[in-house]
Amino acid sequence: MRFKAEIDVMPLDALLDPQGKAVTGSMKNIGLEMIDGVRVGKHIRLFVEAASRGEADAKVEEACKKILSNQIMESYSFTLEEV
Amino acid sequence: MRFKAEIDVMPLDALLDPQGKAVTGSMKNIGLEMIDGVRVGKHIRLFVEAASRGEADAKVEEACKKILSNQIMESYSFTLEEV
Numbered sequence: 001m002r003f004k005a006e007i008d009v010m011p012l013d014a015l016l017d018p019q020g021k022a023v024t025g026s027m028k029n030i031g032l033e034m035i036d037g038v039r040v041g042k043h044i045r046l047f048v049e050a051a052s053r054g055e056a057d058a059k060v061e062e063a064c065k066k067i068l069s070n071q072i073m074e075s076y077s078f079t080l081e082e083v
Numbered sequence: 084m085r086f087k088a089e090i091d092v093m094p095l096d097a098l099l100d101p102q103g104k105a106v107t108g109s110m111k112n113i114g115l116e117m118i119d120g121v122r123v124g125k126h127i128r129l130f131v132e133a134a135s136r137g138e139a140d141a142k143v144e145e146a147c148k149k150i151l152s153n154q155i156m157e158s159y160s161f162t163l164e165e166v
Contacts, residue, residue, distance in 0.1 A: 006091075008126045023127075023150065032146055034132045043091045043126035044106075049117040063115055067106065 003048050003056040007078040009069045010041035044068055047083070056080055086131050086139040090161040092152045093124035127151055130166070139163055 011017045020039040027035040046063070050056035060078055069076045094100045103122040110118040129146070133139035143161055152159040 008089075010126065010128065020127075024129075026150055027146060030149055032142060032149075034142060035129055035146055037128075037130040039128045041126045041128075043093060043124045044103075045093065045120075045122045045124075046107075046118055047120040049119075059115060059117060063110060063118055066113055066115075067109055 003080050004083045005046050005060045005078050007044040009074050009076045086163045087166045088143045088161050090127040092157050092159045
C-alpha cells in the first residue's frame with residue numbers, strides 16, 4: 001500500500017518566530033492590517049510504502065523525529081491518506 | 084469574527100525541489116528507504132478579523148498572492164476556521 005503524508009512542522013508556541021513577526025509587519029504595510037499572529041513553519045509532502053496504515057504512521061513518525069523536525073524548537077503533525 | 088487560516092505554500096509540481104530531493108536522499112541513509120517523493124514547502128498560520136467568512140477568505144487570498152507565495156514557482160491552498 002502507498003500512502004501520502006502531509007506534514008506540518010511549526011515553531012513551538014512558546015518560542016518567538018522572527019520570520020512570522022516580520023510577515024505580520026509587512027501585512028500592515030500592504031493594507032492587510034486585519035491579519036495578525038502570523039507564524040511560519042514548514043509543510044512537507046511525502047509518499048511511503050507500507051503493509052498497513054499503522055506501519056506507514058510509524059515510519060512517518062520516525063521521519064518527523066529523526067529528520068524533519070527539531071523537537072527542541074518545533075512541533076509536528078501529519079495526516080496520512082492512501083493513494 | 085475572528086478566523087484562523089492554515090496555509091500551505093508548495094513548489095509547483097512542474098519544478099524541481101532540491102531541498103525535497105536532498106531529504107529523500109537522507110531518508111535512505113537512515114533506513115527509511117520506503118519513503119520517497121519528498122517535497123518541502125511552507126506552512127503559515129495566521130489570524131484574520133473579518134465581518135464574514137467570505138471577507139476573511141478574500142483577505143487571506145490577497146495575503147497569499149501579495150506576500151506569502153511566489154506564484155511563478157509556488158502554489159498555495161488554505162483552510163479557514165472561526166475561532
